[in-house]
Amino acid sequence: MARTHDVAVVGAGxxxxxxxxxxxxxxxxxxxxxxxxxPGGQYWRHYDERHARPDDRDGHHGWxxxxxxxxxxxxxxxxxxxxxxxxxxxxxxxxxxxxxFTLRTTxxxxxxxxxxxxxxxxxxxxxxxxxxxxxxxxxxxxxxxVMTAGGVQALLKGHRVLAGRRAVVxxxxxxxxxxxxxxxxxxxxxxxxxxxxxTLGWLRDPVGAASVPxxxxxxxxxxxxxxxxxxxxxxxTVVTRILGQDRVEAVRISRVDRDGRPAGPVKxxxxxxxxxxxxxxxxxxxALMLGADTRKDVDGSLVVAVDGFQxxxxxxxxxxxxxxxxxxxxxxxxxxxxxxxxxxxxxxxxAVPGRMGRLRAAIGRGRRFAAAMHRxxxxxxxxxxxxxxxxxxxxxxxxxxxxxxxxxxDLGAHDPRTLKMLARPGMGWCxxxxxxxxxxxxxxxxxxxxxxxxxxxxxxxxxxxxxxxLGELAALDRSRDAQDDQ
Amino acid sequence: xxxxxxxxxxxxxxxxxxxxVVGAGVVGAASAYFASLAGLRVVVVERxxxxxxxxxxxxxxxxxxxxxxxxxxxxxxxxxxxxxxDLAEHAALWEFEAKGGLVVAASEPSVAALRELxxxxxxxxxxxxxxxxEELRDYEPHLSPELAGAAFYPQDAQVQPMLVVAHLLRxxxxxxxxxxTGTEVTGFLRDGERVTGVRTTGGDIPAGAVLNAAGTWAxxxxxxxxxxxxxxxxxxxxxxTQPMPPRTVRHKVYAAEYVGDVASSDAALQTSPVVEGTDxxxxxxxxxxxxxxxDRTVSVEAISALAAKAIALFPMLREVRAMRTYLGFRPYCPxxxxxxxxxxxAPGLWHACGHEGAGIGLSTGTGKLVAQALTGxxxxxxxxxxAPDRFPDTEPDTEEVPQ
Numbered sequence: 001m002a003r004t005h006d007v008a009v010v011g012a013g014x015x016x017x018x019x020x021x022x023x024x025x026x027x028x029x030x031x032x033x034x035x036x037x038x039p040g041g042q043y044w045r046h047y048d049e050r051h052a053r054p055d056d057r058d059g060h061h062g063w064x065x066x067x068x069x070x071x072x073x074x075x076x077x078x079x080x081x082x083x084x085x086x087x088x089x090x091x092x093x094x095x096x097x098x099x100x101f102t103l104r105t106t107x108x109x110x111x112x113x114x115x116x117x118x119x120x121x122x123x124x125x126x127x128x129x130x131x132x133x134x135x136x137x138x139x140x141x142x143x144x145x146v147m148t149a150g151g152v153q154a155l156l157k158g159h160r161v162l163a164g165r166r167a168v169v170x171x172x173x174x175x176x177x178x179x180x181x182x183x184x185x186x187x188x189x190x191x192x193x194x195x196x197x198x199t200l201g202w203l204r205d206p207v208g209a210a211s212v213p214x215x216x217x218x219x220x221x222x223x224x225x226x227x228x229x230x231x232x233x234x235x236x237t238v239v240t241r242i243l244g245q246d247r248v249e250a251v252r253i254s255r256v257d258r259d260g261r262p263a264g265p266v267k268x269x270x271x272x273x274x275x276x277x278x279x280x281x282x283x284x285x286x287a288l289m290l291g292a293d294t295r296k297d298v299d300g301s302l303v304v305a306v307d308g309f310q311x312x313x314x315x316x317x318x319x320x321x322x323x324x325x326x327x328x329x330x331x332x333x334x335x336x337x338x339x340x341x342x343x344x345x346x347x348x349x350x351a352v353p354g355r356m357g358r359l360r361a362a363i364g365r366g367r368r369f370a371a372a373m374h375r376x377x378x379x380x381x382x383x384x385x386x387x388x389x390x391x392x393x394x395x396x397x398x399x400x401x402x403x404x405x406x407x408x409x410d411l412g413a414h415d416p417r418t419l420k421m422l423a424r425p426g427m428g429w430c431x432x433x434x435x436x437x438x439x440x441x442x443x444x445x446x447x448x449x450x451x452x453x454x455x456x457x458x459x460x461x462x463x464x465x466x467x468x469x470l471g472e473l474a475a476l477d478r479s480r481d482a483q484d485d486q
Numbered sequence: 487x488x489x490x491x492x493x494x495x496x497x498x499x500x501x502x503x504x505x506x507v508v509g510a511g512v513v514g515a516a517s518a519y520f521a522s523l524a525g526l527r528v529v530v531v532e533r534x535x536x537x538x539x540x541x542x543x544x545x546x547x548x549x550x551x552x553x554x555x556x557x558x559x560x561x562x563x564x565x566x567x568x569x570x571x572d573l574a575e576h577a578a579l580w581e582f583e584a585k586g587g588l589v590v591a592a593s594e595p596s597v598a599a600l601r602e603l604x605x606x607x608x609x610x611x612x613x614x615x616x617x618x619x620e621e622l623r624d625y626e627p628h629l630s631p632e633l634a635g636a637a638f639y640p641q642d643a644q645v646q647p648m649l650v651v652a653h654l655l656r657x658x659x660x661x662x663x664x665x666x667t668g669t670e671v672t673g674f675l676r677d678g679e680r681v682t683g684v685r686t687t688g689g690d691i692p693a694g695a696v697l698n699a700a701g702t703w704a705x706x707x708x709x710x711x712x713x714x715x716x717x718x719x720x721x722x723x724x725x726x727t728q729p730m731p732p733r734t735v736r737h738k739v740y741a742a743e744y745v746g747d748v749a750s751s752d753a754a755l756q757t758s759p760v761v762e763g764t765d766x767x768x769x770x771x772x773x774x775x776x777x778x779x780x781d782r783t784v785s786v787e788a789i790s791a792l793a794a795k796a797i798a799l800f801p802m803l804r805e806v807r808a809m810r811t812y813l814g815f816r817p818y819c820p821x822x823x824x825x826x827x828x829x830x831x832a833p834g835l836w837h838a839c840g841h842e843g844a845g846i847g848l849s850t851g852t853g854k855l856v857a858q859a860l861t862g863x864x865x866x867x868x869x870x871x872x873a874p875d876r877f878p879d880t881e882p883d884t885e886e887v888p889q
Contacts (some may be wrong), residue, residue, distance in 0.1 A: 411652035421648040467807035477790035
C-alpha cells in the first residue's frame with residue numbers, strides 16, 4: 001500500500017515549486033507531481049539540465065528565484081520530505097470515503113506503463129496547474145508556421161529551436177514582448193509586434209506601475225530590447241488574415257477601433273512564422289473534477305474561486321497560481337507559498353508570525369496589478385468579426401465558424417454545451433483546450449450577450465484530464481483482478 | 487380529422503396548444519414531430535437545453551439484437567420501420583448507419599445460448615445470421631482470436647442522437663411547433679381531474695393534452711400531477727477513444743452477456759462491453775449499469791471494467807488512448823418496459839418515458855404511436871403493455887432507491 005502524503009502538489013512551475021518547498025520545510029510529507037521532465041513549469045522552461053549552457057538563463061526573469069527553489073527542492077528530496085514524480089500527468093483525481101485524494105497519473109513522456117507506480121494518495125491537495133496560451137481563430141491560423149506565442153517560446157527555451165526566420169508576433173498583452181525579443185535575440189527578424197490594444201505597455205499604466213514597481217523596470221528593459229532589435233510595435237493592430245498556400249507566406253494586418261473592428265489601412269507583411277497570443281487560459285481540469293467553485297475573471301477566463309488563504313470551495317483543496325487568475329510568476333510564487341503555509345497551519349504546524357500577513361498583502365497588490373493589466377490588454381469584444389464562414393474554430397474536428405453558426409441558427413444550439421454536442425467543437429484530441437474560449441465567445445456573440453461562467457464551464461471541464469491508454473485504465477481496479485483470480 | 491380528439495380547439499382558442507410536450511429529449515422531439523405532422527399545434531417545454539439529458543449520454547443504439555420476444559421487441563421492430571421508412575429522407579442528417587450488430591460469445595456454451603436466442607428472435611421477425619468462429623475476422627479484423635462464435639444482426643443500426651433531437655425539433659418547428667428551452671414545468675393546470683395545461687417558469691400554457699416526455703425525470707413530472715410513474719435512474723458510463731482509422735471497428739460489437747445485463751434489475755455495477763466506431767473516428771465503449779441515484783462522480787471501478795472488457799474483445803485497444811468518459815442516467819421502470827399512453831388517473835395527461843437504455847431506438851416508434859393515439863386513431867401497435875397505470879399505486883419505492 002502506497003503511503004498517504006500530507007499533501008500532493010500538482011505542477012512544478014512557480015506556484016507548485018514554491019508550495020512544495022514551503023510545505024516540506026514546514027514539516028509536511030509532500031508529493032510533487034509534474035508533467036515535465038524537470039521543474040520550472042512553462043515560465044522557467046529551460047533546456048535539459050544535463051546539457052546546460054550559461055545562456056539558457058537569457059531572457060528568463062527571476063532565474064535566481066527558480067534556482068533557489070530548485071536547490072531547496074533538492075534538499076527536501078534528499079531529506080525524504082518530498083516525493084517528486086516528474087514526467088507524469090494526472091488524468092483522474094478521486095476522493096475516498098475517508099476524505100483522502102487519489103491522483104492517477106500517466107507518463108507524459110516515453111511509454112505508458114500499466115502499473116500503479118504513478119498513483120499518489122494524499123490527505124490534501126495544492127493544485128498549481130498553471131495555464132497555456134489563449135487562442136482566437138483567424139482566417140489562415142491553421143497554416144503551418146502559425147504557432148502560439150508560448151509554443152514559439154517553449155521551442156526556444158526548452159529546445160533551443162528557432163521556429164522561423166521572419167516573424168510576426170500578434171495578439172495582446174505583455175507576453176508578446178519577451179517572445180518578440182527572444183526571437184530577435186536568437187536571430188530571427190521580427191517584422192512586427194501587432195498589439196490589439198491601445199496602450200504602450202506597463203509604463204503608461206499608472207495602476208500597474210504603482211502596484212508592483214518591479215514590473216516597470218521589467219517593462220523598461222523590454223522597451224530597450226525592442227528598440228535595440230528595431231522591432232516595430234504596432235498598437236491597435238490585429239492580424240486579420242494569415243496568407244499562404246501550404247504554409248505561412250504573409251499576414252494581413254489592420255488597424256482596429258477600441259472594440260477590435262477593422263478601422264484603418266490594411267497592410268501585408270511577408271513572414272514565415274506567426275506567433276499568436278491572447279493572454280492565457282488556466283488549466284482547471286482537476287479543480288473542476290473535484291467540484292470546486294469557479295468564476296469568470298477580469299480577463300474573461302474561467303478561474304477557481306479561492307479565499308484569502310488560497311482555499312477552494314472543496315475541503316482540503318488549495319489552488320495557487322494561474323488557475324486562480326492569470327497574474328504571472330511572481331504572484332504565482334507568492335500564492336504557492338501562502339497555500340502551503342496556510343495548509344501547514346491547518347494541519348497543526350506552528351506558523352511563523354507575520355509571514356502569512358506579508359504574503360497576503362503582496363498577493364493583494366499583485367492581484368490588483370493583474371486586474372489592471374487584464375483591463376488594459378482585453379480580448380477585443382468584436383473579435384468574431386474577423387471570422388469567415390470557412391474559418392476553422394475547432395482544428396481537431398475541423399469545425400468552422402459557419403458550422404457553429406448553422407448549429408445555432410438552424411438547430412437551436414443556444415449554449416456552448418449544445419453547440420459542442422451538435423457541431424463537435426472541442427470533441428477531438430485537445431478536448432477543447434484550444435477552442436474552448438473561442439467557442440464560448442462565439443456562442444455568446446451569436447446570442448448577442450457576453451460570455452458567462454456557465455458558458456465557459458462545460459468547455460473547461462474534462463472527464464479525463466489527459467488521454468490515457470485503455471490498458472492503464474483496465475489496470476486501475478485491482479479489486480477486479482483479485483475477483484478474477486479466485 | 488379528429489372529431490374524438492378532446493379539447494383541441496378549446497385550448498387553441500385560449501392561446502394555448504393542442505399538445506404540450508414536457509422534455510426536449512429524443513422522445514419529446516419525436517413525439518412533437520409526429521404530432522405536428524398529424525396537424526396538432528405543439529409547444530415543447532424544456533427546463534434545460536435540447537438533448538441535454540440522457541439523449542446526449544448514450545451511444546445512439548437502434549438495437550433489436552438485445553431484445554427477447556415481447557412488447558419491447560415489437561416496439562423496436564416497429565421503430566425500425568419508422569426510422570427506415572417514415573424518416574428515410576432525413577437519415578443522413580443524423581448519421582443513420584445500418585451497420586449491424588455482432589454479438590460475440592467467448593465459449594461454446596455461450597455460443598449455444600446465443601443460437602437458442604437467435605432461433606427464438608427469428609420466429610419474432612428479427613434477422614439473425616449465425617457466425618462461426620472462423621468467420622469472425624471477416625466481420626471484425628481486430629477481434630480477439632479467443633472468441634468462440636457470434637451472431638450477426640443486420641437490423642441493428644446507429645445514429646448520432648443529439649443530431650436526431652435537433653433535426654426532429656427543427657422539422658417540427660417547420661410544421662408549427664414551438665420549442666421553449668430554459669422553461670421548467672412547475673405544475674399543471676387542472677379542471678377538476680382533467681389536466682388542461684402546464685404551469686411553467688415562463689407562464690401558464692393551456693393545452694388540450696400534456697405529454698410527459700421528461701425521461702429519467704418523468705417520475706417527478708408525473709408527481710406534479712399527483713400520479714405515480716416509477717421511473718428511476720440507472721447510471722451508465724461510456725469511454726471515448728482517440729480518433730482511429732475508418733472501419734477499425736465496423737459493427738456494433740458486444741458480448742453475449744450484455745442481453746442479460748440489460749434485463750437485470752440488480753443494483754450492483756454491471757459491465758458488458760459494447761464497442762463501436764463513429765463517423766468522427768472515435769470508438770465508443772459502453773456500457774456499465776448501476777443504480778446509484780443521480781451521482782455524477784466518475785467511478786474508477788466502472789471505467790476500469792469497461793476498459794478491461796473492451797480489451798478482451800479487441801486486444802489492439804490496449805494501447806489506444808481514451809480521451810474522455812461520459813455518463814448518463816437511463817430512465818428505467820421496474821418491469822423494464824417504457825410508459826406510453828394516456829393516464830386514466832389524470833385525464834389529459836399522457837406519458838412517453840421510461841425507455842431505459844433503448845430510448846434513442848424506440849423514440850420514433852413511440853412518437854408516431856403517441857401521435858396516432860392523440861389524434862384519435864387506433865395506434866399501429868397495442869399500447870396496453872405500456873399502460874401508465876400498470877404499476878401499483880401504493881407500492882413503496884424502497885427496493886428501487888439506492889442506499
